[in-house]
Amino acid sequence: MPRFYPNVVTLQPGKAVLAEQRETxxxxxxxxxxxxWSVKDSFNTVDLSRRGFDLLFEAHWIRSVMPAAGPSSDxxxxxxxxxxxxxxxDDPDFAMFTGRRGFQVVAGGMLYRAEGVVGLSNVVADAADAPAVWRSLTLLAVQTFPRLPLVGYESGRELEAAEAAxxxxxxxxxxxxxSKD
Incomplete structure (x- = not known):
């Protein structure tokens, strides 16, 4: 798997699929x-603590619920x-954007279209720019993949910045x- 991406992702909630997920x-x-290696428990239902896993972090799903105002930064x-x-x-469903001030990269994010939504991930921004960066990436998602909901997941200050945007x-x-023993 690419660095920072989970090896396993749960794709359905419910007791019926929980046993299959644990078997996998x-x-x-x-x-x-x-x-x-890691597991993204998309529905907060798979407890892996007894299987030798450590909780890396908890996050919340997010979705864009309102049109973003124009970019509010330079x-x-x-x-x-x-x-x-x-x-x-080369994948038409993938887009990576970088934001620059002059020649210096100061922000970025990745978009991926799949299953009728656009996922926003790997958002990078200084704290002072973070809400503006989220708004800009929302506008870029709308321009790149029109008429699709924008979703992702975040925690901590990044979650607060996304909510502010x-x-x-x-x-x-x-x-x-x-970690392998």
Whole structure:
């Protein structure tokens, strides 16, 4: 998996699929995955503490619920078309944007269209710019992938910045991490 992405993601809630999710995680635990690996518990229902996992962090799902006002900073945005290996720059459903002041990169974020929504992730911004960066990325998402809901998940100050930019806090999720013994 690319760095900072989970190896396993739960995609459905409910007791009917919980056993299958745990079985899948158990199979991976018996495999020879190197180093640290993680599970995104999308519905806050899979307790992995007894399976040797540590809770990396808890977060909340977020979604954009109102049109964003225009950019309120001097950051200039650019869609990247090439860069680090492993990022799908040639995928029409993927977009990575960087924000610059002059020649210095000061902000960024990634968008990915799938299943009728656009996921916003890896938002980077200084605290003073954070709400404006979230608003700008919302506008870029609307321009890049029109008429689709914008969603993601955040915690801490990033969650506060997203809410200040017009995102609504949703249900909790958890990210679990396990180091190979």
């Amino acid at each position: 995680i158990d199979i991976l635990m018996k495999s020879n995955l190197p180093g640290r 950051i200039e945005w650019q869609r990247e078309t090439k860069g680090a290996a492993g990022l799908p720059f 017009g995102f609504e806090r949703g249900d909790k999720l958890r990210i679990w991490v396990r």
